[in-house]
Amino acid sequence: MAEITPRALAAFRTQGYVVIPGVLDERQRAFGSRTAAAMLTAQPPAAGHTGPYFLWPRFGLAGDCGHDHGLLRFYRQSGIAELAAALLRPDLPPDEPDFAQLATTIPPWTHRPSGPHVDGISPPAQAGQPETFSVLAGAWLTDHAEPDRGNMWIWPGTHLRLGEYLTEHGADALGRIYPGSYPPIDLGEPVQATGDAGSVLFAHYLLAHNIGGYDGPASAPMRQVIYYRLRAHGHRVRWRDAVARPLSEFRGAA
Secondary structure (H helix, E strand, C coil): CCCCCHHHHHHHHHHCEEEECCCCCHHHHHHHHHHHHHHHHHCCCCCCCCEEEEECCECCCCCCHHHHCHHHHHHHHHCHHHHHHHHECCCCCECCCCECEEEEEECCECCCCCCCECCCCCCCCHHHCCCCCCEEEEEECCCECCCCECCEEEECCHHHHHHHHHHHHCHHHHHHCCCCCCCCCCCCCCEECCECCCCEEEEECCCEEEECCECCCCCCCCEEEEEEEECECCHHHHHHHHHHCCCCCECCCC
């Protein structure tokens, strides 16, 4: 059974991300793949499209069509919530997400990211507040064992350096970042997240990241990841403190 070990928690705190293998069993992966296939059939990419293609289903309240969306059921059955809770402080469990992202990359797509970005900057929420969250969870429906197959590019440790930047400049500086970019901090060298299908990537909200290219042939299967942006309970009211002190919501707290 997949779990957050002390070593995994330490990696998350220092590097800003961790890949947990073997989270999804065959039944769960099959359900996620069927749900993704149905969504792509209903809203397919344009003919001949290559590169990223995203769908953003929202989960409604009881009585709404989104209340029983397949990706919400997938989240509830996958164990992602329990693993996220093992990263977060015991008094700050993750709230259930109100939307998901089906992220696909269709080959071939020769691309190397010129730099990273921060999520939730555009469009801004009410009163210009950025759509911050605590941790990004990505369930890998397809294999990520090899690099350059649509893998996420990550700049390790940047969640801590961005936190220092926001402490100096104020948390509201986050909302002044140009969409699709990242503040002027030392980025270091990027890595590509790799692992087997059925793994789940957990990444800190502030971690610098971007989507990478897919060098496979047109006959190769598209990359498929289901992302959930998870907030520790009460995050919305303390988001400024959470981004200025990046580890304050997590176990082993700072």
